[in-house]
Amino acid sequence: MFHSSDYWFVKAYIGLYLFSPILNTFAERASQKQLGYFLISFFIFQTIYGWLSIDGVQWIGGGYSAVSFFFLYLAARYTRQYLLPDINKISQSIYISSYISIVLFIAILAFIVTRFGLPIAGRLFTYTNPLVLLESLLLLIIFSRISIKSKIINWVGISCFSVYLLHANELLLRPYYGKIINNLSVTESTEWFLVFTMLFILSIFLISILLDKVRIAIWNILIYNSFKQQQ
Numbered sequence: 001m002f003h004s005s006d007y008w009f010v011k012a013y014i015g016l017y018l019f020s021p022i023l024n025t026f027a028e029r030a031s032q033k034q035l036g037y038f039l040i041s042f043f044i045f046q047t048i049y050g051w052l053s054i055d056g057v058q059w060i061g062g063g064y065s066a067v068s069f070f071f072l073y074l075a076a077r078y079t080r081q082y083l084l085p086d087i088n089k090i091s092q093s094i095y096i097s098s099y100i101s102i103v104l105f106i107a108i109l110a111f112i113v114t115r116f117g118l119p120i121a122g123r124l125f126t127y128t129n130p131l132v133l134l135e136s137l138l139l140l141i142i143f144s145r146i147s148i149k150s151k152i153i154n155w156v157g158i159s160c161f162s163v164y165l166l167h168a169n170e171l172l173l174r175p176y177y178g179k180i181i182n183n184l185s186v187t188e189s190t191e192w193f194l195v196f197t198m199l200f201i202l203s204i205f206l207i208s209i210l211l212d213k214v215r216i217a218i219w220n221i222l223i224y225n226s227f228k229q230q231q
Contacts, residue, residue: 036082060128068128
């Protein structure tokens with residue numbers, strides 16, 4: 001937690017949480033035009049200095065920073081507060097097809113620039129890429145329209161954070177997780193590489209969920225014992 005690149009999401013999210021009262025106050029007091037101008041201005045600034053010039057401003061960090069989270073937070077609030085009626089008029093199929101189109105376009109473009117030896121493929125997937133931001137917004141809209149009540153989904157969902165904590169751990173990510181997938185890409189055919197990689201990722205996902213269930217059980221026992229002692 002004290003290394004700049006490790007668990008960046010956790011630290012960025014904590015930063016967003018701490019600043020959320022200030023962001024909420026600004027969003028409540030600003031008019032639609034003021035909030036809109038701010039979002040447009042920051043979007044242009046971030047695109048120039050956080051994407052076109054990836055190191056133009058270090059504190060943007062390619063979108064992997066609390067500052068970028070501030071922008072996403074306000075953009076989501078603006079969308080919900082002012083654009084939702086217009087968004088609901090558009091068919092769900094259009095959002096889904098638009099999302100898939102953007103995903104395929106970025107993937108194909110990354111493949112092409114990699115084949116030509118241009119070292120910019122990674123930049124296409126950063127959180128400051130305007131297409132990635134649009135892709136995220138479309139995904140949010142798509143899932144906001146889906147109403148599913150499932151105990152299994154909730155059971156898995158409450159433990160998904162443990163998946164990130166496990167596979168993003170620098171002691172595991174590159175020495176084991178990334179190395180295993182890289183070895184599969186070298187030793188296996190494309191078809192079997194996809195099969196084995198999918199099974200490997202699903203296995204890590206399941207192990208992470210089960211480990212968190214153990215944590216939850218231990219935590220509940222500690223809370224129960226603490227409650228009994230207080231009585």
